[in-house]
Amino acid sequence: MKRFIQNIKNIWKVEELRKRILLTLSLILIYRIGSFIMLPGVNAEAVLANASQKNGDNVLESLLSMFSGGGFTNVSIMALGIMPYISASIIMQLLGMAVPAVQKMQNEGESGRKQINTYTRILTIIICAVQAPSYISLYASSIPGALPAEQTMLWWTTAVSCMVAGSMFAVWLGERITDKGIGNGISLLITVGILSRLPSSFIAEMAANKDFPLKIVLEIIVFMLIVLGTILIVQGVRKVPLNTAKRVVGARAVDEQGARNYLPLKVNASGVMPIIFAQAIMTIPVMIFSQQKDGGVIQYALGDTHGIPYNALLALLIIVFTYFYTAIMINPRKMADDLKRSGGFIPGVRPGDETAEYIDSLVSRITLPGSMFLALIAILPSIAYACNITSGFEYFFGGTSLLIMVGVVLDTLQQIESYLLNRHMDGLMEGSRVRGRRSINEMSSGF
Incomplete structure (x- = not known):
């Protein structure tokens, strides 16, 4: 335990690692705040009353809310969360098997990767534009008194635009975490959304x-x-x-x-x-x-x-x-x-x-x-x-939430340990079998 505490102190001593961790925590905080910002014109009291009445009875609703960090049930600008980007990434990965043009881009190295990322973002916007009206008409409208009495075309355009912008902003936050922070940004945002439900769920279980x-x-x-x-x-x-x-x-x-x-x-x-x-x-x-x-x-x-x-x-x-x-x-x-x-x-x-x-x-x-x-x-x-x-x-x-949490935590520990070992410090998990110590010729696949 003493060695573990010392290793935690070593993390703070590494300036680059300290800045990356603080930046990551700051961007995660922004993401969490965004999940509570409701769509324009939505009645907050009606949404909160509906959430307290259902109390997780709808299985599908609970799952979607968990992966969006509560934004789904909050009718927030980030109600769709990061999942449209995940769906677009999966589609592009599957297209890489069947479409020669996508296969060619995959084999072109960094330039091809940038092209694929551009197409993935465009596909994400399209998916968001389809899912946002469906979310409003199927879920938000089912909450009594949540939506404005007069739903004009201007309101619909504003609401859908906010939801698309919210999802793309979440994608941007995830990419900034990956580039400037620590860990895989997209996976971290999903994990934070899952973990945000753990305290309330555990308190309900204790009660x-x-x-x-x-x-x-x-x-x-x-x-x-x-x-x-x-x-x-x-x-x-x-x-x-x-x-x-x-x-x-x-x-x-x-x-x-x-x-x-x-x-x-x-x-x-x-x-x-x-x-x-x-x-x-x-x-x-x-x-x-x-x-x-x-x-x-x-x-x-x-x-x-x-x-x-x-x-x-x-x-x-x-x-x-x-x-x-x-x-x-x-x-x-x-x-x-x-x-x-x-x-x-x-x-x-x-x-x-x-x-x-x-x-x-x-x-x-x-x-x-x-x-x-x-x-x-x-x-x-x-x-x-x-x-x-x-x-x-x-x-x-169990389920997807447990696998995502375990995978993301292990990946983040690997990156932190790599920073420590590169500066001739003991690893964060000294004496453990975390795969961050694997040899250079080993291959792995992430989430």
Whole structure:
């Protein structure tokens, strides 16, 4: 503990790191303030009264509000949050598989990346322009007395423009954090939005179980164990031994036997994306059937997000999407060609086709437990709900929110540790197995 406190002090001693952290906290504060600025003409009392009455009963509404940091239920200028940009990024990534022009831009290095970022921002504006009127007409208008009595064309134009500007401002804040601050800005904004709901959810859970303090302690222990397991899986890699070519320095070769390195294959290479894809698809039956109790057994079952049919189908979709997204992220043929060009090889495996087949078989084997883990994480909130954990607090026991929080915290710790190690200081997590200490030849994929 003493060493940990000393390492915290070391962070403040590094001027550049201190400035980056302060800038990051300042921009996050601006983002949080923006989530409470309501659209022009909206009745704040009606919105607050509606939020207190529902108290997280609508599952879909609670999820959207969590990812927007409360801006969704606040009918704020940042009601859409950062999610339109995430959707645009996913679309551009998928287009990179099918559209040759996008593939060409991806292979053009920095110039291509700038072009893709420009198209992503344009697509974000288009998505916002479509989602903003839908949000106002479907959600905001359902709150009694929230919107102005006379909704003129000028008001609609102003409201939609504010929402589009709010989302793009959130994107700008995220990019500034990435460039000038610490951590991945977009991911940090999502994480802050999720964590902002934790105190109120935990207080509600304590109030609901004030006569059973032992249950609260047990829930905290279980939550810590789930987080620990999530960290182990997120950080888990299958190290494939590599032999690289000898390096020639001057007139002699360094290391007669060749340098021994490792090719790390992540157990969870797809990250959180399969859960996002699966939940996006499952949102459709939730929206259609959640209110149709007389629409048949199948419709009612799929409309219940805590039911066994819904969660079974969700788990199946996550397993399928995990294999799909892993195939996008990892290209065994390209990896084999890169190894061959660099003079590296896997011991006992011939370079070329055999290496590609070997890597593909390894990826297929380690993807199965990774996909099953993601499926389990996704249905943990429903298991928590079945254990009488209050609505809202249950989402912190699994699902997308837990994976995002763990991934972002680990990524931020890696960057802080890199600053400390570059200045010959002990790392923030000295003695731990944080992947910030990985060798230079290891590869990883972020959120």
